[in-house]
Amino acid sequence: xxxxxxxxxxxxxxxxxxxxxxxxxxxxxxxxxxxxxxxxxxxxxxxxxxxxxxxxxxxxxxxxxxxxxxxxxxxxxxxxxxxxxxxxxxxxxxxxxxxxxxxxxxxxxxxxxxxxxxxxxxxxxxxxxxxxxxxxxxxxxxxxxxxxxxxxxxxxxxxxxxxxxxxxxxxxxxxxxxxxxxxxxxxxxxxxxxxxxxxxxxxxxxxxxxxxxxxxxxxxxxxxxxxxxxxxxxxxxxxxxxxxxxxxxxxxxxxxxxxxxxxxxxxxxxxxxxxxxxxxxxxxxxxxxxx
Amino acid sequence: xxxxxxxxxxxxxxxxxxxxxxxxxxxxxxxxxxxxxxxxxxxxxxxxxxxxxxxxxxxxxxxxxxxxxxxxxxxxxxxxxxxxxxxxxxxxxxxxxxxxxxxxxxxxxxxxxxxxxxxxxxxxxxxxxxxxxxxxxxxxxxxxxxxxxxxxxxxxxxxxxxxxxxxxxxxxxxxxxxxxxxxxxxxxxxxxxxxxxxxxxxxxxxxxxxxxxxxxxxxxxxxxxxxxxxxxxxxxxxxxxxxxxxxxxxxxxxxxxxxxxxxxxxxxxxxxxxxxxxxxxxxxxxxxxxxxxxxxxxxxxxxxxxxxxxxxxxxxxxxxxxxxxxxxxxxxxxxxxxxxxxxxxxxxxxxxxxxxxxxxxxxxxxxxxxxx
Amino acid sequence: xxxxxxxxxxxxxxxxxxxxxxxxxxxxxxxxxxxxxxxxxxxxxxxxxxxxxxxxxxxxxxxxxxxxxxxxxxxxxxxxxxxxxxxxxxxxxxxxxxxxxxxxxxxxxxxxxxxxxxxxxxxxxxxxxxxxxxxxxxxxxxxxxxxxxxxxxxxxxxxxxxxxxxxxxxxxxxxxxxxxxxxxxxxxxxxxxxxxxxxxxxxxxxxxxxxxxxxxxxxxxxxxxxxxxxxxxxxxxxxxxxxxxxxxxxxxxxxxxxxxxxxxxxxxxxxxxxxxxxxxxxxxxxxxxxxxxxxxx
Numbered sequence: 001x002x003x004x005x006x007x008x009x010x011x012x013x014x015x016x017x018x019x020x021x022x023x024x025x026x027x028x029x030x031x032x033x034x035x036x037x038x039x040x041x042x043x044x045x046x047x048x049x050x051x052x053x054x055x056x057x058x059x060x061x062x063x064x065x066x067x068x069x070x071x072x073x074x075x076x077x078x079x080x081x082x083x084x085x086x087x088x089x090x091x092x093x094x095x096x097x098x099x100x101x102x103x104x105x106x107x108x109x110x111x112x113x114x115x116x117x118x119x120x121x122x123x124x125x126x127x128x129x130x131x132x133x134x135x136x137x138x139x140x141x142x143x144x145x146x147x148x149x150x151x152x153x154x155x156x157x158x159x160x161x162x163x164x165x166x167x168x169x170x171x172x173x174x175x176x177x178x179x180x181x182x183x184x185x186x187x188x189x190x191x192x193x194x195x196x197x198x199x200x201x202x203x204x205x206x207x208x209x210x211x212x213x214x215x216x217x218x219x220x221x222x223x224x225x226x227x228x229x230x231x232x233x234x235x236x237x238x239x240x241x242x243x244x245x246x247x248x249x250x251x252x253x254x255x256x257x258x259x260x261x262x263x264x265x266x267x268x269x270x271x272x273x274x275x276x277x278x279x280x281x282x283x284x285x286x287x288x289x290x291x
Numbered sequence: 292x293x294x295x296x297x298x299x300x301x302x303x304x305x306x307x308x309x310x311x312x313x314x315x316x317x318x319x320x321x322x323x324x325x326x327x328x329x330x331x332x333x334x335x336x337x338x339x340x341x342x343x344x345x346x347x348x349x350x351x352x353x354x355x356x357x358x359x360x361x362x363x364x365x366x367x368x369x370x371x372x373x374x375x376x377x378x379x380x381x382x383x384x385x386x387x388x389x390x391x392x393x394x395x396x397x398x399x400x401x402x403x404x405x406x407x408x409x410x411x412x413x414x415x416x417x418x419x420x421x422x423x424x425x426x427x428x429x430x431x432x433x434x435x436x437x438x439x440x441x442x443x444x445x446x447x448x449x450x451x452x453x454x455x456x457x458x459x460x461x462x463x464x465x466x467x468x469x470x471x472x473x474x475x476x477x478x479x480x481x482x483x484x485x486x487x488x489x490x491x492x493x494x495x496x497x498x499x500x501x502x503x504x505x506x507x508x509x510x511x512x513x514x515x516x517x518x519x520x521x522x523x524x525x526x527x528x529x530x531x532x533x534x535x536x537x538x539x540x541x542x543x544x545x546x547x548x549x550x551x552x553x554x555x556x557x558x559x560x561x562x563x564x565x566x567x568x569x570x571x572x573x574x575x576x577x578x579x580x581x582x583x584x585x586x587x588x589x590x591x592x593x594x595x596x597x598x599x600x601x602x603x604x605x606x607x608x609x610x611x612x613x614x615x616x617x618x619x620x621x622x623x624x625x626x627x628x629x630x631x632x633x634x635x636x637x638x639x640x641x642x643x644x645x646x647x648x649x650x651x652x653x654x655x656x657x658x659x660x661x662x663x
Numbered sequence: 664x665x666x667x668x669x670x671x672x673x674x675x676x677x678x679x680x681x682x683x684x685x686x687x688x689x690x691x692x693x694x695x696x697x698x699x700x701x702x703x704x705x706x707x708x709x710x711x712x713x714x715x716x717x718x719x720x721x722x723x724x725x726x727x728x729x730x731x732x733x734x735x736x737x738x739x740x741x742x743x744x745x746x747x748x749x750x751x752x753x754x755x756x757x758x759x760x761x762x763x764x765x766x767x768x769x770x771x772x773x774x775x776x777x778x779x780x781x782x783x784x785x786x787x788x789x790x791x792x793x794x795x796x797x798x799x800x801x802x803x804x805x806x807x808x809x810x811x812x813x814x815x816x817x818x819x820x821x822x823x824x825x826x827x828x829x830x831x832x833x834x835x836x837x838x839x840x841x842x843x844x845x846x847x848x849x850x851x852x853x854x855x856x857x858x859x860x861x862x863x864x865x866x867x868x869x870x871x872x873x874x875x876x877x878x879x880x881x882x883x884x885x886x887x888x889x890x891x892x893x894x895x896x897x898x899x900x901x902x903x904x905x906x907x908x909x910x911x912x913x914x915x916x917x918x919x920x921x922x923x924x925x926x927x928x929x930x931x932x933x934x935x936x937x938x939x940x941x942x943x944x945x946x947x948x949x950x951x952x953x954x955x956x957x958x959x960x
Contacts, residue, residue, distance in 0.1 A: 138935060239777075281766070381850060
């Protein structure tokens, strides 16, 4: 019966090993979760500490017993946070809307219509995906300056509209719609444009929503282009606003008020994320990149 | 290697939150698989046969019961220590490795005193490849092989470490009809040559019947019947087994026993007695008649409404209907040598008694009888 | 047919206009700028054509500092973030309870404003007269002397920059790797288990080859992204990166274009093209290496 005992030992060590591996895994994952979440906790916490309380803590406390909303009031009154906010909303909404129209029309042309030179043009489009934005930003800066569009929404929005990748993504999705639907619609006398709006867009709504969300995130967090093109505070977006606040607002040292501003800026996207996290993660996994 | 299953049970917690009851995938299995045989585990999809296979190879743990390989209790032994070979339904060949590397993969896992030199591994891989006749393809990647070739590679990989038991999960389901016939003969041959106890799972009764030494018929987690294919076919224990085996399937009628005679509607088919010679009680019964149990006869007992006659060359299929039939149509196969012209609205058949099975209406169990 | 042709072009027109004006034209123009010597943006004149802009940039100590910073950042963050993401994804893939919660949490940094969260990192790491900051507090527990990570020594600043960069790029990498891992069929692992394969061997012989396309994609995009680092540094050290010795190549390009030292689109163009050349070279090397090691199904 020696083999019998041998087996028992193997069983036991296998069970022990798999349990300890799973314990280590959970510990590791939790550590990373803490590293991810801690800055968010810290910014929330700091934003509700009073200015005096914060500065008197040589050793920062991990909680506060006297939370205050005064910092939020300061954030909206001392610096034009509300303006930054509004600017960003306008910028985001208009850019995303124009991007959607341009993208849908172009994707439709590539997916559904036949025209001479289609393959060549599409290949050129794909090639554009590889161009880094850093290369084109220089000329765009000069162009916008020469057109006298600095410190205008036009100047902010125009170069931010195009997104080759989204055109590509939507075209792939459009192309999956069976041809039969198109022929059936043609036989019924539907125009191309009506087919696009009544059939293709509804069918591809998930992709369009994904593109919209990704573009909104991109717009909300954009920093480089707005920084180059605006130096008038009246046109600052939140990213530039926060940088301005950091360097010149609140007398530099009012960190709780700064954190309140950071919370206000971060909350809209976090809410969108919590609502749409499945869609967003799916969309990004399909080929989004950051920056 | 003899395999013994004792009260083997596997329950899964119900996925439906409203129904608290567990799903019992494998329900109280008891049987012994003799050494060196080819066993077909047969049942409709969802009957638990794949779970049974996973219990045997150790990928899943039973809720209760025991599995013995020979005299060793391997119930709780992890899959990696069981020494079984397994061929997966989709073969699970590593796509990034060549055929040779795939076959060598199990050997490279051996450590310590079992560790093999590269030359030995290559020799063993070649040997296994020769056995399944793919030694020409050693340097290809799986994606460059046909389905049948992939299947052989999978078998070679399972065999190369000389497993105590070979398990095959739906080995033929991904092959086209012609390859299926060829490959099942191949499996039979390989099993005979190696003498390894082999268990394969299938939902295709023809496949199981044609190559198995023993078939195990399952339904909803329970073993219905175990036996040699022909025995099970000739003596199904219940209506399920009778229906499941045979193509075309058995024809089922609602009938009754009345005064020692078997009736379908008003037609008196046979005089029956119980196996021990006493008379059978009057009762409604379910009657199954195999397609080959019909004999054309002008004074036959059973009258059927003729639908059509399908001439298949070797034999003729008479398609007909009957008000008491539980099938939409009744298929009877008669030899084409009779050269009879079948016309008219009805057709009369005499019935071969040993092709008739009687089942209890309530339990579905077969009622044994002798015909007079 | 001609009618149909015209209609298709009409649909494409907005996209072509936008891309033409803001991508194709600038792409050509940036090369022209980079060769125009002594370009004056006010009068739009230049002296001549040549390589002077490149030579100026390559001899500019700020640029060399930026190149050094960028390379350190790339060499540190790409392997660390990719390795860590792989480790976390493998862990994430092996658990069942709480898996989705962890996944969602890990993705959170992706949707946050880099500039805004950078501020939080700054206050966590910063040493002020009032407080040593939280990180120094923790270091203190391990008996280390407090360091100002934001205005202090070079290595400390570089450490924070790398740390924050890793924090920012992790969500994307974890997401890509977890979906790659999830797409490896369980059958392969089952087959390997039955053949007695150890966990380590399963990982190196099955998992890694199977996810190698995704892993490689992450390495390439990781290199490209790290070479283009900029806003992370701004978030931590403010807009005057040259003064903080923390400038990156992209930061140098923008500084040349705009701001206190700005107004030199030619130098900016030359620097941008040098960056592009570096990225292209590294990407090509990556592609060559991958041919040997990546399994594409």
